[in-house]
Amino acid sequence: MQLQEFYSLVSTALKRGTELDSIIPQFAPLACGWLERNYTMKYMESVRLLQVNTGDRTIELQSNQQIKEIVFLRMIGTGGEYRYVSRRNPRDFTSVARGPSDFYWLAGTSTIVLENIAAAEETGEALFNCYSAWPKEPEETHPLLSSAPDVMMYQTLLMLAAHARDVRIAEAYIGLRNEGLNTLTRAEDEFRYGSVEQSMAYIPYQFG
Numbered sequence: 759m760q761l762q763e764f765y766s767l768v769s770t771a772l773k774r775g776t777e778l779d780s781i782i783p784q785f786a787p788l789a790c791g792w793l794e795r796n797y798t799m800k801y802m803e804s805v806r807l808l809q810v811n812t813g814d815r816t817i818e819l820q821s822n823q824q825i826k827e828i829v830f831l832r833m834i835g836t837g838g839e840y841r842y843v844s845r846r847n848p849r850d851f852t853s854v855a856r857g858p859s860d861f862y863w864l865a866g867t868s869t870i871v872l873e874n875i876a877a878a879e880e881t882g883e884a885l886f887n888c889y890s891a892w893p894k895e896p897e898e899t900h901p902l903l904s905s906a907p908d909v910m911m912y913q914t915l916l917m918l919a920a921h922a923r924d925v926r927i928a929e930a931y932i933g934l935r936n937e938g939l940n941t942l943t944r945a946e947d948e949f950r951y952g953s954v955e956q957s958m959a960y961i962p963y964q965f966g
Contacts (some may be wrong), residue, residue: 764907785914785921789914791889796943797943799946800946806883808831810833812879814870815871816870828885834880843860846862851873912932915931
């Protein structure tokens with residue numbers, strides 16, 4: 759569904775003619791932001807290859823991406839093996855050395871600070887969940903307008919109901935929004951975990 763089609767759909771559902779058409783584009787991104795703050799969806803994933811030069815201790819991330827969560831950060835050894843670098847509170851660190859880092863902390867929203875100063879060049883990769891940018895052009899679209907246009911519509915209507923102080927709109931659509939969220943999260947789980955091979959660590963029991 760294109761943006762212009764979505765705005766027309768919301769206007770039709772409001773049943774107020776063109777009275778609120780001018781502000782629908784202002785409330786739709788608020789609805790999208792509300793959904794992304796409360797639910798992390800697969801389309802929000804973003805992978806980035808990392809390069810750490812000798813003497814470096816920080817990694818600067820893209821400033822145009824607002825990160826919701828760092829799923830993992832891992833460096834690649836000379837033999838191709840992964841070394842996962844875990845996040846810690848910066849107050850937990852008591853010293854800094856030269857060498858590989860097993861931990862990092864996040865300064866602000868776009869600077870990764872490694873535990874140690876890199877003694878050699880390293881490469882790695884990270885997986886993030888990021889908030890999306892709401893489209894602006896009429897012919898553009900958004901992942902939520904493809905997978906859950908009904909949920910986006912109901913949430914936008916609820917935002918508009920609060921603005922218009924219209925309890926009737928809120929009462930009419932909150933149940934439909936909640937049911938839509940239920941189906942959306944189930945579909946997301948199927949997409950995220952369907953056909954994923956599961957493994958379980960086996961630790962043999964030690965007698966004696």
